Amino acid sequence: MDDDLITMDDMTNEEIVSLLKDAERLLPVAHGLEYLPLLQGKLLANMFFEPSTRTRMSFETAMKRLGGDVVNLGDVNSSSAVKGETLYDTMRMVDGYCDIAALRHPRQGAAQYAADACAIPIMNGGDGAGHHPTQTLLDLFTIQQAHGHLEGLTVALIGDLRYGRTVHSLSHALARFDCNLIFISPAQLAMPVDIVSDLIAAGANITETEDLYGSVPDADVIYMTRIQKERFPDEDEYMKVAGIYKLTAADLSGAKGEMIVMHPLPRLNEISSDVDETRHARYFEQAFNGVVARMALMCRLLGVAIPSGDV
Amino acid sequence: MSAGEMRRVTAINNGTVIDHVPAGSALTVLRMLGISGDRSSPISLVMNVPSSKHGRKDIIKVEDRELTQDELDRLALIAPKASVAIIRSYSVAEKREVSIGAELVNIASCTFSNCITINPREPQDHRLRVVNSDPLELRCRYCGRPQEMDELIDNLL
Numbered sequence: 459m460d461d462d463l464i465t466m467d468d469m470t471n472e473e474i475v476s477l478l479k480d481a482e483r484l485l486p487v488a489h490g491l492e493y494l495p496l497l498q499g500k501l502l503a504n505m506f507f508e509p510s511t512r513t514r515m516s517f518e519t520a521m522k523r524l525g526g527d528v529v530n531l532g533d534v535n536s537s538s539a540v541k542g543e544t545l546y547d548t549m550r551m552v553d554g555y556c557d558i559a560a561l562r563h564p565r566q567g568a569a570q571y572a573a574d575a576c577a578i579p580i581m582n583g584g585d586g587a588g589h590h591p592t593q594t595l596l597d598l599f600t601i602q603q604a605h606g607h608l609e610g611l612t613v614a615l616i617g618d619l620r621y622g623r624t625v626h627s628l629s630h631a632l633a634r635f636d637c638n639l640i641f642i643s644p645a646q647l648a649m650p651v652d653i654v655s656d657l658i659a660a661g662a663n664i665t666e667t668e669d670l671y672g673s674v675p676d677a678d679v680i681y682m683t684r685i686q687k688e689r690f691p692d693e694d695e696y697m698k699v700a701g702i703y704k705l706t707a708a709d710l711s712g713a714k715g716e717m718i719v720m721h722p723l724p725r726l727n728e729i730s731s732d733v734d735e736t737r738h739a740r741y742f743e744q745a746f747n748g749v750v751a752r753m754a755l756m757c758r759l760l761g762v763a764i765p766s767g768d769v
Numbered sequence: 770m771s772a773g774e775m776r777r778v779t780a781i782n783n784g785t786v787i788d789h790v791p792a793g794s795a796l797t798v799l800r801m802l803g804i805s806g807d808r809s810s811p812i813s814l815v816m817n818v819p820s821s822k823h824g825r826k827d828i829i830k831v832e833d834r835e836l837t838q839d840e841l842d843r844l845a846l847i848a849p850k851a852s853v854a855i856i857r858s859y860s861v862a863e864k865r866e867v868s869i870g871a872e873l874v875n876i877a878s879c880t881f882s883n884c885i886t887i888n889p890r891e892p893q894d895h896r897l898r899v900v901n902s903d904p905l906e907l908r909c910r911y912c913g914r915p916q917e918m919d920e921l922i923d924n925l926l
Contacts, residue, residue, distance in 0.1 A: 567911025
């Protein structure tokens with residue numbers, strides 16, 4: 459594995475499977491049932507140049523559960539970025555302060571750029587409409603928890619496939635595990651052509667449609683996403699597609715018993731609250747899994763072995 | 770280059786001859802190489818001449834300057850099949866190949882409007898990965914976006 463995690467291409471399938479096993483072993487630690495200070499004395503820099511709740515908090519939780527500590531960039535509006543400091547200068551400073559950094563940035567390519575500037579490991583927490591690989595790790599962990607494996611599953615990805623970095627990273631990873639991908643979106647939010655061609659070149663089996671409800675019976679995973687207002691150039695374009703997909707409990711009546719509904723959260727109206735009470739809902743567990751996935755990742759990038767067996 | 774083609778411009782004493790430049794690209798090549806008309810020695814261009822290999826082509830002769838391999842490698846972006854001769858005392862002293870490596874460093878900037886490198890104050894190198902050399906396919910090292918050649922020419926550094 460590389461020293462950084464910028465895209466899922468930085469990990470082989472074997473490394474992904476191994477990391478998911480580590481995450482499984484760390485569940486009691488994430489639940490607070492065991493104290494395992496594997497990263498005591500290590501300092502994480504949380505560099506979030508864009509708003510984040512789950513990703514930032516789960517990185518922080520993961521580090522603290524493992525005995526380490528965290529420093530935050532803080533509110534980007536009161537950081538040196540508003541004074542015009544370059545990302546390069548900011549990250550060179552962080553490189554001196556901390557042992558590892560998580561970065562979220564509105565510009566695509568920021569994570570690789572930071573990694574090139576720093577000696578410490580960089581974890582991409584989302585770069586523009588680019589990649590979000592730590593979300594992918596927790597998504598894969600959630601899917602494996604539900605189905606026991608990743609290979610050959612049928613996964614429907616719904617909503618904003620154009621700007622959604624989460625679905626970009628996840629699609630790349632699922633294709634490598636021979637999953638069947640169903641891309642469901644309005645035409646103006648379709649998966650970018652270059653990503654689809656990359657996936658096809660990698661041997662992915664892809665169906666593209668605008669029909670969510672017809673895909674429910676075939677799916678092993680329904681992965682809903684929010685239409686991201688902040689990524690649209692103007693409000694009119696956003697309003698044309700806002701609220702286009704809404705999943706209710708009744709829509710799931712024809713679903714497979716073990717099918718799971720996922721969402722990277724936050725949700726708006728795309729999953730009705732009555733889905734929360736069905737056996738299919740998995741998005742809150744998914745959010746929790748961000749902690750174990752990031753614990754396992756930080757141990758891996760900092761070269762800290764996780765004791766095998768019961769922890 | 771045939772004798773007929775040679776006659777279109779005079780032979781040069783010392784300098785560099787770049788042959789098999791894609792038709793119509795000679796001016797862009799000069800721009801890429803940072804060669805402008807304000808130098809004292811002559812520059813000769815022949816454009817749209819018949820070529821047995823490529824239909825039509827351009828030819829550039831730059832007098833009193835031997836282009837370095839680094840400079841020639843920049844040519845790969847628009848003239849990957851160019852052949853280059855270094856001329857000394859009216860004779861071909863060396864033939865050099867245009868080659869494209871694994872990455873183009875500081876030759877052009879990424880064309881994607883939301884790439885981190887769009888901020889001119891960010892100091893690290895502009896890096897475009899060569900995904901395929903024929904036909905040429907480039908992607909930004911940082912944002913990963915495929916580069917459109919037409920747009921990339923406007924982003925030459």
